[in-house]
Amino acid sequence: MPTGVAIRDVRRQLFDAAERVLLRDGPSGLTSRAVTAEAGVAKGVLHRHFEDFDAFLAELVLDRAGRMDTQAAALRDAAGAGTVVANLTAALTALFESVAVAVVALIVFRDELRHRLRETWPAGVPILTEGAIMVTEYLTAERELGRLAPDAEVDALAPLLIGTAHLLFADRTGDRPDSVAVSRAVTTVVGGVLR
Structure with a gap:
C-alpha cells in the first residue's frame, strides 16, 4: 500500500x-x-x-464479545414468542456458527492473549461468558413469563447450554451440526423445566 x-x-x-x-x-x-x-x-x-500483536488480539476478542449485544437483545425480545427450544436453538446456532468457536481456540492457543484478557476480563472466556449471560437473561425472561418452571435454575442451565453447544460446534473442520442436533441437545438440557 x-x-x-x-x-x-x-x-x-x-x-x-x-x-x-x-x-x-x-x-x-x-x-x-x-x-x-x-x-x-x-x-x-x-x-x-496496537502495542503488539497480543494487544491487537485482545482487542479483537473484546470487540467480538461486544458485538453480541445485538444478538442478546434479539433473544431477549423473542421471550414469549415461538418456542423456548426453537429460540435457543437459533441463538446458539448463530453464536457458534460465527467466529466464536475460532476465538475460543485462539484464546486456548495463546498464553499471552489469556494473560492480557485477564487484565480486563477477570473470569471465563469472553465469547462464552457473554453467551452464558445472554442465555441466562433469556431464560430468566421466559421463567418470568411462566414458560419455564418457577424454580428453574437458569444460572445453571445457561452454562450447560453454552457448553453443550460449544461441544457440538467445536470441530471447525468437520460438518456443522444441523438444527435437529442442536434442538435435540437444547431439549435435553431444558426439557425438564419447560411449561
Whole structure:
C-alpha cells in the first residue's frame, strides 16, 4: 500500500481481516503478517495502532464479545414468542456458527492473549461468558413469563447450554451440526423445566 494514503477505520479493517484468517487458517495461521496481508495494508499499520500483536488480539476478542449485544437483545425480545427450544436453538446456532468457536481456540492457543484478557476480563472466556449471560437473561425472561418452571435454575442451565453447544460446534473442520442436533441437545438440557 502506498505511504501517505489514509485508511478509513483501520481497526475494523484489521479486525475483519483477522477474523477471516482465523476462520480460514485457525489460530496457528493467525499472525500479524497474515492479518496485514489479508487487510491489504503494510505490516507497520498494525503496530502503529496496537502495542503488539497480543494487544491487537485482545482487542479483537473484546470487540467480538461486544458485538453480541445485538444478538442478546434479539433473544431477549423473542421471550414469549415461538418456542423456548426453537429460540435457543437459533441463538446458539448463530453464536457458534460465527467466529466464536475460532476465538475460543485462539484464546486456548495463546498464553499471552489469556494473560492480557485477564487484565480486563477477570473470569471465563469472553465469547462464552457473554453467551452464558445472554442465555441466562433469556431464560430468566421466559421463567418470568411462566414458560419455564418457577424454580428453574437458569444460572445453571445457561452454562450447560453454552457448553453443550460449544461441544457440538467445536470441530471447525468437520460438518456443522444441523438444527435437529442442536434442538435435540437444547431439549435435553431444558426439557425438564419447560411449561
